[in-house]
Amino acid sequence: MKSTVETLSPTRVRLAIEVPFVELEPSLKKAYREIGQQIQIPGFRKGKVPAAIIDQRVGRGTVLNEAVQEAIPQNILSAVREHDLKTLGRPEVEITEFNDGDSLNFTAEVDVRPEITVPELASIEVTVDELQVDDTEIDEQVKNLRERFATLKTVERAAAEGDYVQIDLRATVDGEEVPGGSASNISHEVGSKQLLPGLDEAVVGLAAGDDTTFTTQLVGGDFAGRDADVVVTVRTVKEKELPALDDDFAQLASEFDTIEELRGDLRERVTRGKRVEQIYAARDKALEQLVEAAEVPAPEGVIRDEVESRKQAMVDQLERIGASLEDYLAAEEKTEEQIDTELTEAATQGVKVQLLLDTLADAEDVQVSDDEFGHEIVHRAQRAGMAPQQYYDQLVRSGTAGAVYGDVRRGKALSTVMERITIKDAAGNVVTLDALREASEQEHSHEH
Numbered sequence: 001m002k003s004t005v006e007t008l009s010p011t012r013v014r015l016a017i018e019v020p021f022v023e024l025e026p027s028l029k030k031a032y033r034e035i036g037q038q039i040q041i042p043g044f045r046k047g048k049v050p051a052a053i054i055d056q057r058v059g060r061g062t063v064l065n066e067a068v069q070e071a072i073p074q075n076i077l078s079a080v081r082e083h084d085l086k087t088l089g090r091p092e093v094e095i096t097e098f099n100d101g102d103s104l105n106f107t108a109e110v111d112v113r114p115e116i117t118v119p120e121l122a123s124i125e126v127t128v129d130e131l132q133v134d135d136t137e138i139d140e141q142v143k144n145l146r147e148r149f150a151t152l153k154t155v156e157r158a159a160a161e162g163d164y165v166q167i168d169l170r171a172t173v174d175g176e177e178v179p180g181g182s183a184s185n186i187s188h189e190v191g192s193k194q195l196l197p198g199l200d201e202a203v204v205g206l207a208a209g210d211d212t213t214f215t216t217q218l219v220g221g222d223f224a225g226r227d228a229d230v231v232v233t234v235r236t237v238k239e240k241e242l243p244a245l246d247d248d249f250a251q252l253a254s255e256f257d258t259i260e261e262l263r264g265d266l267r268e269r270v271t272r273g274k275r276v277e278q279i280y281a282a283r284d285k286a287l288e289q290l291v292e293a294a295e296v297p298a299p300e301g302v303i304r305d306e307v308e309s310r311k312q313a314m315v316d317q318l319e320r321i322g323a324s325l326e327d328y329l330a331a332e333e334k335t336e337e338q339i340d341t342e343l344t345e346a347a348t349q350g351v352k353v354q355l356l357l358d359t360l361a362d363a364e365d366v367q368v369s370d371d372e373f374g375h376e377i378v379h380r381a382q383r384a385g386m387a388p389q390q391y392y393d394q395l396v397r398s399g400t401a402g403a404v405y406g407d408v409r410r411g412k413a414l415s416t417v418m419e420r421i422t423i424k425d426a427a428g429n430v431v432t433l434d435a436l437r438e439a440s441e442q443e444h445s446h447e448h
Contacts, residue, residue, distance in 0.1 A: 003079035010114040011088075011299035015079050016096075019071060019104040027067040027074075035063060060100065068095070068104060076108050086113035089302040111299035116359040119293045121420035126285040128278045130425045133270050141266045142245070145253050152238040158207045159237045161191035165203055166235040169196075171218070171228045178223055185235065196230060206234045272438065278431055282423040283414070287353050290417070294359075296352040306347040307340070314343075357410040357417075366412045368405060376408050 003017045035058055036049045044053070054063060072093055080087055091110035098104045152164055159165050165188055171181030191200050202214035211233040218228050243249045250262040315325055329336060360366075374388075381391035395401040423431040 001075050001078060003075075003082060005079075005083045005085070008109070010297045011111050012301070013085065013110060013112050015076065015083075015091075015108045015110070017075050017079055017106055017108065019075050021101055021103055024067055024071055024104060027071040028063065030070065031063045031066040035066065064098075064100060068098065071104065072106060072108075076110075079108075080110075085110075087111065088113055088299055089305050092301070109301075111301040113355060113358065114297050114299070116294050116296055116356060118356065118360050118363060119290060121417055122422075124286055124289055124293075124417075124421040125424065126282050126289065126421065127424050127426060128281045128285070128431060130427050130429075131271065131274050131278060133267060133274065137270055138263055138266050141270065142263065145266075146242045146245070146249070149249070149253055150240045150242050153241050155237055155239050156208070157237065158205045158210075159190050159203050159234060161200075161204060162240060163190045164188070164238045164240065165190060165206075166238075167203070168233040168235065170231045171216075172231075173218075173223045173226050173228050178218065178221065178228055180221060181218075181228065181230075199230070199232065202230075202232055203234065206232075208234055208236050210234050275431075275434075278425070279418070279423070279433060282421075282431065283418060286417055286421050286423075287356070287414075288349075291349070291352045291356055294356055296356050298348050298352055299355075302351055303344065303347050306351060307343045310343050310347060311340075354406075354410060357413040358406070360416065361409050361413040364413065364416055366409050366416070368408045368412065372408055372412075373405060376404060380404070 001017060001019050001023060003015055006014045006016070008014055032051050032054055033047070035054055037047050039049065039054070039057060040046060041049050041053060041057065044050075051063075076091055076093075088111040091108040093106055093108050095104070095106045098106075155163075167186055167188055168184040169182060169186065171178040186195070188195055188199070188203075190203050193200060196216045198214045198216045202212050206212060211231055213229050213231050215227050216230055218224055218226055243252065245259060247258045250256045250259045254262050254265065256262045256265060314328075318324060318328055325336070329339065377392050377395075378388045381388040384391060386394075392401070395404060418433060425431055
């Protein structure tokens with residue numbers, strides 16, 4: 001095999017590869033063997049069909065094609081090693097010349113990792129918002145906690161917004177009962193808009209034993225799109241009673257003895273959450289600065305593939321909840337072009353950050369221990385609801401174990417970035433990474 005490399009851009013090369021016919025022999029033999037296994041010809045045992053018969057039945061062209069398809073990736077790999085290229089993504093192959101008995105000539109265009117000079121990390125300074133925790137935020141947390149410990153008490157009065165009612169429903173269209181349109185003893189929060197349009201307004205003012213009829217448009221079933229008359233009967237009205245805000249409540253809802261200690265703990269949690277947000281904001285700003293300062297170029301092919309896979313993931317997610325891309329576009333009031341532009345911008349920045357961190361990981365000689373890799377596998381397996389070994393075997397089968405390894409290595413490179421840059425808040429105070437360490441220690445203590 002002979003190969004030459006031509007640089008098309010800082011992120012793309014074209015390999016021109018020539019493979020003498022004699023070097024295609026092993027692939028050709030393999031193709032005959034595999035095709036011989038697949039076809040059945042009377043008088044010949046499976047896998048023992050002579051080449052001449054295969055040429056007659058299947059055609060020499062088909063066999064050559066199969067041999068070439070197998071030989072191309074192998075020869076690209078050899079050329080990449082020979083020229084010491086750091087390739088990204090999939091190559092685009094074009095066969096320029098090939099006749100039976102002659103050498104195979106083809107080109108492969110592929111994205112490569114560009115040469116990047118990472119700026120001195122200590123020179124990077126980012127500013128984040130000042131950390132402020134307002135009393136109203138703590139009040140909000142306490143309110144949510146009280147809601148969780150609320151009790152329902154039956155009242156002898158008409159229903160109002162915020163009450164819970166037990167109701168019976170019966171829907172008819174032109175006097176005819178709607179199949180599946182009746183239900184009894186349903187619990188419903190008045191004003192939550194959880195059931196039928198118009199129901200909340202109809203129920204307000206009704207006491208136990210009262211009924212009324214309202215009109216609503218049906219969305220599913222045989223009568224979809226038709227107006228239905230719905231009779232709603234109220235069985236009971238219950239109001240939500242919130243526990244008193246006292247030390248008893250603190251003891252009921254937490255491990256603390258007094259309401260003051262509980263509020264103090266909530267303040268600490270909110271503060272911790274905001275510190276983590278500060279550090280994530282610093283991370284994003286630092287990476288943005290570094291990518292800009294290093295003038296990281298964007299490899300088009302990789303970005304195209306990334307946009308495609310992000311869009312596919314989006315479509316799959318929508319289908320899982322029974323929606324389509326068209327529904328999503330209508331709800332978001334966006335065109336497909338706008339979505340493509342947004343995905344391209346996000347993918348471009350994502351790929352540039354990866355390239356920067358890979359370069360930094362090389363420069364810092366970042367290593368990933370078996371332990372660190374194993375921890376990531378366990379973590380991902382948990383999220384996917386699978387056993388770690390089963391998850392790892394699946395990665396190996398799909399050839400994506402290397403990508404996970406790369407993610408862990410980039411994560412370590414990112415830690416180096418965060419340790420060396422300067423983070424200040426708007427008031428000029430230096431922000432340290434303690435909050436992140438604390439949060440991650442807490443997360444691990446919850447995991448074990």
